[in-house]
Amino acid sequence: MTAIPLAIRSTTRVLTRRAWLSRAGIGTAALFLNPLLAATGLIAEEPRVSIRSRLSLSDEDEIALGRRFAIELEKEAPLLSNPLIDQHLNSMARALAKHSQRPNLPYRVKVIDSSDVNASSLPGGTIYVNRGMLEVLTSEDELAAILGHEIGHVVGRHAINQLMLTFQAKALLKPVLDNLNKQNGLVEKIILQLGGAVALLAKLHFSRQDEAQADLLGFHEVLRAGWDPRGFVKMFAAVEALEKNSGGAPIPFLSGHPPTPERLAAIQHELTQVTVPEDARTDSLDFRACKAALKLLPPPPRTYLPQ
Numbered sequence: 001m002t003a004i005p006l007a008i009r010s011t012t013r014v015l016t017r018r019a020w021l022s023r024a025g026i027g028t029a030a031l032f033l034n035p036l037l038a039a040t041g042l043i044a045e046e047p048r049v050s051i052r053s054r055l056s057l058s059d060e061d062e063i064a065l066g067r068r069f070a071i072e073l074e075k076e077a078p079l080l081s082n083p084l085i086d087q088h089l090n091s092m093a094r095a096l097a098k099h100s101q102r103p104n105l106p107y108r109v110k111v112i113d114s115s116d117v118n119a120s121s122l123p124g125g126t127i128y129v130n131r132g133m134l135e136v137l138t139s140e141d142e143l144a145a146i147l148g149h150e151i152g153h154v155v156g157r158h159a160i161n162q163l164m165l166t167f168q169a170k171a172l173l174k175p176v177l178d179n180l181n182k183q184n185g186l187v188e189k190i191i192l193q194l195g196g197a198v199a200l201l202a203k204l205h206f207s208r209q210d211e212a213q214a215d216l217l218g219f220h221e222v223l224r225a226g227w228d229p230r231g232f233v234k235m236f237a238a239v240e241a242l243e244k245n246s247g248g249a250p251i252p253f254l255s256g257h258p259p260t261p262e263r264l265a266a267i268q269h270e271l272t273q274v275t276v277p278e279d280a281r282t283d284s285l286d287f288r289a290c291k292a293a294l295k296l297l298p299p300p301p302r303t304y305l306p307q
């Protein structure tokens with residue numbers, strides 16, 4: 001796959017930065033000039049995340065809920081364990097998270113053995129990348145874009161706020177918070193009562209504003225961490241090609257996301273605001289080794305998410 005941007009459909013209007021940020025729900029008052037970017041000559045605006053979790057949930061409680069949720073999810077989802085792949089993805093995630101607005105969370109990446117093209121993140125920093133997504137990507141900067149986007153969701157507290165709303169709507173918020181740090185099994189029972197961790201994760205439909213914010217946060221994480229942010233353009237090209245060739249079959253990664261050309265236009269505009277270093281990473285031998293390792297594994301199941 002080349003890095004040449006896809007043509008934007010004629011019905012898509014390229015938005016100005018101010019118009020895009022306004023549409024994304026990121027007002028200019030919420031922007032800041034990152035000192036690291038300024039020091040390196042990379043002048044750009046990045047959304048400053050200042051929204052706290054609902055009920056001012058502490059980072060420790062968010063991490064605790066995320067861990068409980070992950071344990072339940074992994075009872076249902078088929079995980080793929082490969083030391084080479086696990087080490088490389090987690091190394092990349094740590095490097096990206098170090099340059100995020102929430103660098104102190106215990107980020108971890110796990111691979112789900114599913115052919116669905118998808119990735120997701122839990123409160124507290126656990127990220128799941130489906131094997132199908134890894135198989136679609138052709139270069140490491142695309143993978144950096146995926147991981148940066150998911151870290152952006154964690155930074156924006158999108159999943160934790162969605163879960164808090166879900167618990168609140170079911171009158172289960174107080175029992176969850178009261179038992180979050182107790183090993184009495186009640187939180188796990190509540191997760192099962194709501195259909196299980198996989199079903200709950202599938203129902204976390206982030207708003208278009210959340211997705212736009214995760215893109216922008218991920219873009220700047222990728223840039224600061226030393227990868228080429230044009231990987232976002234290549235990743236969107238790959239996803240849009242799947243969208244066009246799917247024959248109507250839904251692509252999980254696109255569920256609830258803004259239209260791919262709209263996201264592509266925003267990233268292309270963002271690229272006009274920064275200088276990408278000549279030595280920005282686009283690929284690596286480690287990434288190639290991961291791709292080779294995937295090809296040696298038996299085929300994954302078609303899907304694991306509830307239909």
